[in-house]
Amino acid sequence: MKKLLPMILSAAMLSSLAGCSSGTAASSASVSASNPRIGLIQLMEHTSLNEIRDSFLDQLTALGYEDGVNCTIDYQNAQGDMNNLTTIVQTMEGSKDDIVVAITTPAAQAAVDLAQKGTPLIFSAVTDPVAAGLVTSLTDTSANITGTSDAVAINKIMDLALEIYPDIKTFGYLYNPGEDNSVANLALVQAYCKEKGLSLETQGITSGNELQTASSALCSKVDAIVLGNDNTVAESMPVLANIANAAKIPVFPGADSMVKDGGFATVGIDYTDLGKENANIVDKVLKGTAVSDIPVKVFNTDLYIYVNKASMDALGAELPDSIKNDSKLVIVGD
Numbered sequence: 001m002k003k004l005l006p007m008i009l010s011a012a013m014l015s016s017l018a019g020c021s022s023g024t025a026a027s028s029a030s031v032s033a034s035n036p037r038i039g040l041i042q043l044m045e046h047t048s049l050n051e052i053r054d055s056f057l058d059q060l061t062a063l064g065y066e067d068g069v070n071c072t073i074d075y076q077n078a079q080g081d082m083n084n085l086t087t088i089v090q091t092m093e094g095s096k097d098d099i100v101v102a103i104t105t106p107a108a109q110a111a112v113d114l115a116q117k118g119t120p121l122i123f124s125a126v127t128d129p130v131a132a133g134l135v136t137s138l139t140d141t142s143a144n145i146t147g148t149s150d151a152v153a154i155n156k157i158m159d160l161a162l163e164i165y166p167d168i169k170t171f172g173y174l175y176n177p178g179e180d181n182s183v184a185n186l187a188l189v190q191a192y193c194k195e196k197g198l199s200l201e202t203q204g205i206t207s208g209n210e211l212q213t214a215s216s217a218l219c220s221k222v223d224a225i226v227l228g229n230d231n232t233v234a235e236s237m238p239v240l241a242n243i244a245n246a247a248k249i250p251v252f253p254g255a256d257s258m259v260k261d262g263g264f265a266t267v268g269i270d271y272t273d274l275g276k277e278n279a280n281i282v283d284k285v286l287k288g289t290a291v292s293d294i295p296v297k298v299f300n301t302d303l304y305i306y307v308n309k310a311s312m313d314a315l316g317a318e319l320p321d322s323i324k325n326d327s328k329l330v331i332v333g334d
Helices: 005-013 047-062 082-094 105-110 112-116 154-164 180-196 208-219 231-235 237-246 256-260 271-286 309-315
Strands: 037-042 072-077 099-103 121-124 145-149 170-175 199-204 224-226 265-268 304-308 329-332
Touching: 037 047, 037 082, 037 105, 047 072, 047 099, 047 231, 047 256, 047 271, 072 082, 082 105, 082 112, 099 105, 099 271, 105 112, 105 121, 105 180, 112 121, 121 271, 145 271, 154 180, 154 224, 154 265, 170 180, 170 208, 170 231, 180 199, 199 208, 208 231, 208 237, 231 237, 231 256, 237 309, 256 265, 256 304, 256 329, 304 309
Parallel strands: 037 072, 037 099, 099 121, 121 145, 170 199, 170 224, 304 329
Antiparallel strands: 265 304
């Protein structure tokens, strides 16, 4: 797939010249396009989103879609700039993309207008699509919008933290208040701490540039840090991991990819499954299935325990036998 990305990026830049677009706006119900234009919007570069993107593209290939032959992949990356999202959406509207896939909540929210104008919108990695205003319920996709939700298993992650570190008294939560998914997860963390009689320290950031200072401040106040699937934090996850490991503060993030980037441990899904399902949804819609007949797919079962070996060693942590013997344990970097 890495070898294919330059071709995809090139196709995206030359989309206005591509000859395999149907040039027909999608209907609000379904699409039956020959040589369709498939828009793909990515908020920024980080492991989680790249994993979704790559698995999405791989699955499209497996389903028979070949960029430049029988479809056009209109791939655009906003590089973390919200203004770029607006421009990308406007460009895709002008190019008459037949269907658009938006990775992350901000990308999906930026593209809602496309759905209202008739282009099916398929979102990916949206923690709470109802709170984000994308759908009215997980089963009501009549607004021409559906997709996949990566609901974070906050309670299971924090249970894992206490199983490994039973003496935790204070959790820290680092997040971008501007990301709806992060705010939704904060509410879950607050409820968990209240139920368990634990203290909580929160630290907000608006960009990755603030992460180093914020992380250092948070590490001085807490026994462990729990994270949602915050894109701003995920983008700088290696920096946070280095600071926290040096301070002997374990980090329990909301995604397996954030463990790959240095977080200590989590309970969650395999993000490749998310991307594959988005490709499957696109295939269904392009073959005529109405968006309203495809409910939101929530990935909250078949969860794995991910542990980063390098971070475990740096922390001097010891996994209890209950975790060591769990058939769903995945040691990253072993």
